[in-house]
Amino acid sequence: xxxxxxALIIGLVLGFLSEIRIPVEYTNYLSIAVLAALDTLFGxxxxxxxxxxxxxxxxxxxxxxxxxxxxxxxxxxxxxxxLYLAAIFAFGxxxxxxxxxxxxLVISKxxxxxxxx
Amino acid sequence: MKPTGKYVFFSIxxxxxxxxxxxxxxxxxxxxxxxxxxxxxxxxDGLRSDILSTQKTNRKLNGELKKIQLQIQKRENKLxxxxxxxxxxxxxxxxxxxxxxxxxxxxxxxxxTLSDSSYVPDGDNPNNxxxxxxxxxxxxxxxxxxxxxxxxVNGQRIxxxxxxxxxxxxxxxxxxxxxxxxxxxxxxxxxxxxxxxNLSVVSDLVNDGIDxxxxxxxxxxxxxxxxxxx
Numbered sequence: 001x002x003x004x005x006x007a008l009i010i011g012l013v014l015g016f017l018s019e020i021r022i023p024v025e026y027t028n029y030l031s032i033a034v035l036a037a038l039d040t041l042f043g044x045x046x047x048x049x050x051x052x053x054x055x056x057x058x059x060x061x062x063x064x065x066x067x068x069x070x071x072x073x074x075x076x077x078x079x080x081x082x083l084y085l086a087a088i089f090a091f092g093x094x095x096x097x098x099x100x101x102x103x104x105l106v107i108s109k110x111x112x113x114x115x116x117x
Numbered sequence: 118m119k120p121t122g123k124y125v126f127f128s129i130x131x132x133x134x135x136x137x138x139x140x141x142x143x144x145x146x147x148x149x150x151x152x153x154x155x156x157x158x159x160x161x162d163g164l165r166s167d168i169l170s171t172q173k174t175n176r177k178l179n180g181e182l183k184k185i186q187l188q189i190q191k192r193e194n195k196l197x198x199x200x201x202x203x204x205x206x207x208x209x210x211x212x213x214x215x216x217x218x219x220x221x222x223x224x225x226x227x228x229x230t231l232s233d234s235s236y237v238p239d240g241d242n243p244n245n246x247x248x249x250x251x252x253x254x255x256x257x258x259x260x261x262x263x264x265x266x267x268x269x270v271n272g273q274r275i276x277x278x279x280x281x282x283x284x285x286x287x288x289x290x291x292x293x294x295x296x297x298x299x300x301x302x303x304x305x306x307x308x309x310x311x312x313x314x315n316l317s318v319v320s321d322l323v324n325d326g327i328d329x330x331x332x333x334x335x336x337x338x339x340x341x342x343x344x345x346x347x
Contacts, residue, residue: 007128011135016143018136027144034141037134059126062133 032069035091042098222267232298246326250283263313265303
């Protein structure tokens, strides 16, 4: 159970310590990747709370979303269209949706437990 | 076995997410730093323009400096000219003083000794065999003509206003009487003086029955002429 938390801490430390400088034009990819990762994480949490969590879907979604977002951004750069905005928009909307669902679930759980007591 | 594999996958996902988060945070920080460098660049630009304006003023001042230096040079040249003039004047003055005899003179020269003839034939007028003032005068004139800077008779300087007169058996030079022999010294070019004297004066003197002795000297010192009349 503590392994994922430990991995998160290690990842944070690695990110802080890494001295790799990526060119400025790739920062868009990075932001999209961050968004995709967060979206998938919150989706996983929501699915876990709703009880329909499936690790295969979660894991494949994580990597697939990141790759898709990066590919979209790449295509956008080469076509001259800011397609990464579409990815950011989609991920942002989904992120908000997921967080709203999580909030509602938490509130309903909390009120239910209050009613019981 | 299955839950462990799930955790491993979760761990990988968390690792990647954490890495992304902190890495993008770091990148953003770095970008802020580059923005800072942007402001630094602005500052640099300001400094550069400052330098440019300073150089401009420097150039202007340089031009002024050149102008002023030119003026100074002109003035210095003028001054040098004046100095040269005054130097020439001093030089002239020195020469004049030497000629007039109011300074001590030292240098190479010639010494001419005129003495009365030791041999006077019987029945002849002994007056024809002694040194007269005109002999001395002719020697002095010849010396002056040949470029003598200072002349003295028996150690007394001859100046432009000196007089030489025959007073009986002695010769008076500016009131000081001297008997024969007379030593006439002159400072100047030795060889020129000697040659010019030998040209005609000496033979004339010898014809008048006078013993003439000429000696060149490397170092003659003459006291200044002190006129009795103040």
